Amino acid sequence: MSTLLVSVRGSSWREWLKKHRRSRDLLILDPADPEHGTPGRLVLQRGDKALLWRFAGTLEPTRNPLAFLSAAANLAPLASEDAIVLFFEVRFTPVLRQLALAVAQLLRSDEILIPDGCGFEGFGWPVGPQRVGLEPAFPEVVAAAQRRSRWIEMLERCEAHEVPLDRVSIEGLRLGGGLPIPIGSLHLAGVQNALHAEVFGSTLFLVARDGLDQDHIGRALDLTHASAAMVVEPSSYSGLLCSFADQLGDDFGMGMVEEIDFERRLVRAKCTAVAPAPVRILKIGSLRIDAGGKELGETKPWSA
Secondary structure (H helix, E strand, O other): OOEEEEEOOOEEOHHHHHHHOOOOOEEEOOOOOOOOOOOOEEEEEEOOEEEEEEEOOOOOHHHOHHHHHHHHHHHHHHOOOOOEEEEEEOOOOHHHHHHHHHHHHHHOOOEEEEEOOOOOHHHOOOOOOEEEOOEEOOOHHHHHHHHHHHHHHHHHOOEEEEEEHHHOEEEOOOOOOOEEOOHHHHHHOOOOOEEEEEEEOOEEEEEEOOOOOHHHHHHHHHHHOOOEEEEEOHHHHOOEEEEEEOOOOOEEEEEEEEEEEOOOOEEEEEEOOOOOOOOOEEEEEEEEEOOOOOEEEEOOOOOO
């Protein structure tokens, strides 16, 4: 019998898992969980080992809902029939509710357990939830310290990589998803600070050092026939979590972007993959960390 454990703020499934997991597979769909390895990813764990994982790049499910649906679709069929699924933290928000229900419907768990008193019984779960009394969770400051320890562990296992920007497909960012504009044409038009340009429909996306004034933006819009511009600094990418994946999207290394050198067209990253790595897809998340494992917050989705 498969079991779905719904997480809520203030409660912990830690002791319940110690008593009831035994030899069952554990599918971790909570990217903020620091108990079972590196956060920011979704993991199918067999025993104490990660059998397979998928990159999320965030601690907040609604910042990358496609990753959660994809992970559930890819990892759940590989889990044992009696697998336990540790769900992400559920709250009373419309998007999070819809995501939680979509993933729960996809998983088709035989039973759903929720913390006693959480009020989520009427959420519309595919199986009527059972209430369970749980121990209180550690304070957030303790959980943050646990995650920082995990980030440090990850960084200590990383190697330095240089990934050619034009030889990979980028996921998770606006960067790399539009129609590229030759940067030389912008320089000829007097937009010297521009390092990279793409057009998304009627929107011009520019990476530029020291920003651009309105005159330069106007010239760029005239040249590209766009009606609106979005400008970001090259430093916007430094510190973001990243993952290396093959052409099928299977992740084989996780780390952080140190910088994107747009002039040399290189992504410099620290990653747990062995260098040189055959990267086909570069996945970049929204959570930023520093070299000491400190979390620096989440970027807005599709802001860079």
